[in-house]
Amino acid sequence: MKKLLLLFTCSIIAFVGFAQPTQTIRGKIVDKESKFPLVGVTALLMNNAAQPVGAVTDVDGTFRVANVAVGRQTLRFTLVGYKEILLNNIVVEAGRETVLNLEMEEAITELNTVVVKVKRSGEAANEMAMVSARQFSVEETERYAGSRGEPARMASNFAGVQGADDSRNDIVIRGNSPSGVLWRLEGVSIPNPNHFAISGTSGGPVSIINNKYLANSDFFTGAFPAEFGNTTAGVFDLKLRNGNNEKHEFGAQFGFLGTEATAEGPLSKKSKSSYLVTGRYANLWLFNKAGIDIGTQAVPSYADGFARFNFPLKNGGNVALWGIGGTSTVDILVSEQEVSDRNIFGQNDRDQYFTSKMALGGITYNQPLNKSTFFKATLAVSNNIQDANHDFLFLRKDAVGNPLVQNQKYVIDSLRPILDYKFSDTKYSLATALNKKWGAKSTLKVGVNADMIRFTAFDDVRNLNETTNQLTPWRRRWNADAEGFIQLQPYIQFKHYLTQNVALNVGLSSFYSSINKNSYSPIEPRAGLSWELPNRQKITFATGLHSQGLPTYLYFYNPANTGTANTFPAKNVGLMKSWHFVAGYSKMLAENLRLLAEVYYQRLYDVPVEIQKSSFSILNSGAGFSRFFPNPLQNAGKGRNYGVELTLEKFFSNNYYFLVTASVFDAKYQGSDGVWRNTDFNGKYAFNALFSKEFTFKKRKSLNIGAKYTATGGRWYGPADITASRQSQEVIYADATRNSLQFSPYNRFDIKTEYKINRNRLTHTIAVDLVNVLGIQNLLSLSYVPQAPYVKQEYQLGFLPVFFYRINF
Incomplete structure (x- = not known):
């Protein structure tokens, strides 16, 4: 027995x-x-x-x-x-x-x-989107080689999008400034959702957004529907998922980019309420220990977290409470580095201490009022902080004035404070929308997006007088004490099927900011047309007027530190405008093979440029770790972007997929000097090719092998003004020859492998993302150094292996 x-x-x-x-x-x-x-x-x-x-x-x-x-x-x-x-x-x-x-x-x-x-x-979830829109899934952010699990890096694979910066995930869409990209979460606009964020930018080295809690979301590259305002370049419209409302599930992940934990499950199985929480802490010290170049000898530190609690209501409605936050700190101590050490994240003549924080919380209410009407509202509050201190390095010099070097390090005479600033941007947001449909042919959507912004900041700086080798007295450039203003964006959009195969979308948007009397765009028309043809073909067209204000911090820049209105260079600057025109053609070549082509033209006007004749334009802002310090501005600049995009996509079937995108474009601008120049981001072309093949073993195990090749034109720059650069301790380009030179083309080849083991109620995943596996040296920028020739070339990151192990149960 x-x-x-x-x-x-x-x-x-x-x-x-x-x-x-x-x-x-x-x-x-x-x-x-x-x-x-x-x-x-x-x-x-x-x-x-x-x-x-x-x-x-x-x-x-x-x-x-x-x-x-x-x-x-x-x-x-x-x-x-x-x-x-x-x-x-x-x-x-x-x-x-x-x-x-x-x-x-x-x-x-x-x-x-x-x-x-x-x-x-892949088709956009937004019912009003006709062109230049795509839905992306969490699975895509993990599948694409080189994406590092981030939505922004994943989106750089789409046609018309450049992401040719290994140090940051800025998104350059059709040659536009990355500061023109709008990030939305649950319908409200949010601050820059990246660690180590800088005012006026929308990117950063590492995203705070974790794909573990995202639902399928939309990405727009032009001619947006009327509900999107205060943007001229692109939109990330992110959605949050609810936790599992029937069973508790847990996950843990360890890798080079962080240690993570996730938990979700029912709060009450009877009411179907649920929770979802995540947390992540950086492991970037692993790169340092392994001798992997991340562009600096400093070891950045960051952490972020998320929570969402969902409560179903009667008749299909629900209320969700959610919050996200992140903090990041890096101390770049040039005084302790060797002369040859790379430092692409900071300046080479000072010790830099930098901290950024972002917090966002809200409540979202959804309610179908009946079988034809739906209402949604989100109320949120966000805060974004940057805090920095710089200590200037006074170097000992030899008899001819060259810095002394001992044991491969500069000999430091003293360290003295040269910069101290803190920016805090708090925003209270409300987004409401009402959808009404009449049968299958007509849909009306009306809503309003409202923000109340409070900006608090101080910025104290002093410069080096090279004649006396002394620092000048402290000068205050920002002195804002909870300065506030509101932004309103009402909209209405209507979609109607003229026939079974022809859909028309028309809308009106408006944008108002109380920051000054010039920041008002009363009517912004939007329209789109979609015509489905035989043999699974479709022709689309869309156009629209879009406007955007300046980054908040620029309105309060006051180099003279007086209360006189004309001492604020950007205080009375109005909105930048952009007309978008897009035409597209798509065809299903086979059951799972799609060809998509789009041609576009963007006319930009009322672009902020300097009053004095110069090459400056706000169209070159938004990339990197530097703020702008403009002279007095006016809305007199111009710009124009046009191009052609092709996408060939084989949807995942028969255990493989591929995506090939190609763009040819031209992006020019005109400053107050009247000269047409290339924008900083006018790479002229962009090409991406991705492929992935999955092998399964007895249905328990799978091996996914993927590869990606990226090629884009280099960014534009010009000869440096050495005298002005030495005075400012940063690279200053000669104005007349700005953007007359171009960096070499950017090329990168990535490989990703993912091995998955499924057991009963348990999944193990091991993945290695080999970024720039060939170690190609791509130019990134020019930087200032405190010795002749005072300007040097900085290169992008080389080979970067990103590893993680994840378990779900």
Whole structure:
């Protein structure tokens, strides 16, 4: 009997250890416009086309497919009168349930006509978007080689987008300044969501946003719908996901970029309320220990976290409380570095102490009012802080005035404070929207986005007098004590199907800022047209007027430190304007192969430039770790961008995918001197090629091997004015010859491997992202050094291996 019991126990253990791991796919499906739950939607798992397994949504719009084999799955969702949804790259892991929240669009049908239309992965969720828009998923941020799991770096693979800066994730869209990119979360505009953020920029070295809590989100590169305001370049419209409301799930991750922990689950299984929390702490010291070049000998430190609590209401509504925050610190001590050490994140003649903080919290309310009307509102508050102190290095010099070097280090005579500043930007935001649909043909969306901004800042600086080798007296450039102003952006947009295959979208937006009397754009028309042709072809067109104000800190720059209005160089500067024109063509070449082409033209006017004749333009701002200190500005500048973009995308099927994007463009601007020049970001071309192949082993294990090649034109610069550079202790370009020279083209090849092991209710993932695996040296910028020739070339990061191990259970 004991032998039989032992044999039975061993058999059970063997069965559990080697049985095929499975997991549940479930979710909720609602109408795209009204967000009302859809009953009777058929969800089919297409892993076996001859005998598909499926489920049907209930009265709450929910469905459940149990015992789904782990791996990549294809699902098709159908409902009479609605466009089908085909998802052919759903990753099912043993360690966590796959929860899908989908929106179906009502189909336009004519008498005696039956047309099958399919909405595929990648199409923008925003119903008003006609062109230059794409939905991206969390899976894409992890799949793309070189993306490091960040939305911004992932988006640099799309046509018309450049991300050719290894040290930062700035997004350059169609030659526009990265400061023109708008980040939104749950409908409200948010501060720069990056660690080590600098005022007036939208990028940074590491994102605070963690893909662990993102839902599928939209990315726009031009001619945005009317709901997006105060932007001229692009939009990241991020959505948050809810935690699992049925079971508790946990995850942990360790890697070069950080140690992370995630927990989610039900607060109450009866009410279906849920929680989702994450936390991350930097491990960048690992790079230093391993001798990997990250551009500086300093070891940056950062941490971030997120929490979301969701509470369902009656009739399909819900309330969610959420918050995100991050802090980062780096001490770049040039006094302790060797002369040859690289320092691409700071200046070479001083010790620099820098801290940044970002916090954002809000409450979001969603409620379908009936089967045709939906209301959403988000109330949020955010705060963004930068705090910096610099100590200037007084170097001992030899008889001819060259700095003394001993043991490969500068000989320091003394360190004296030269810069002290702190900026704090607090914003209270409200975003409301009401969707109303009339049958399948017409949808109206109205709303308003409102912000109240309070800016507190001080900035004290002194300069080096080279004649006396002494520092000048302290001078205050910013002295703002909770200065406040409001921004309002009401909008209305209407979408109507003229025929079954032709959709028209028209809208009006307006933007007002109380910062000054010139910051008002009363009417900004937007329009788009989509025409579906036979043989799975589509032609699109969109146009619109867009406006944008200056970064907040520039309005309060006061180098004279007086209360006189004319001593604020940017105090009365109005909005920059941009007309967008985009035409597109797309065709499904095969079941999972799509070709997309777009041509665009942007006319920029009322661009802030200096009153005195110069080459300065705000169109060159927003990249790097420097603030701008302009002379008095006026809205007299111009700009124009035009180009052609091609995308060839093979959606993930048969265990592989590829994406090829190519852009040819030209971006020029005109300063107050009337000369047309290349913008800093006019790379002329951009090319990306990505490929990934997945190998599966007995359905338990999988190996994904991917590669990416990027090639873009170099950024523009000009000869340096050495005298002015020595006076300012930073590179100052000769004004007349600005942007007459171009860095060499940027090239990079990345490889990513990911090995996944599924056990019962447990998933292990090991990934290695080899960024710039060939170690190609790409120029980044020019920097100032305190000895002849006073200017040197700085190179981008070389080979950078990024490793992580993750477990979900």
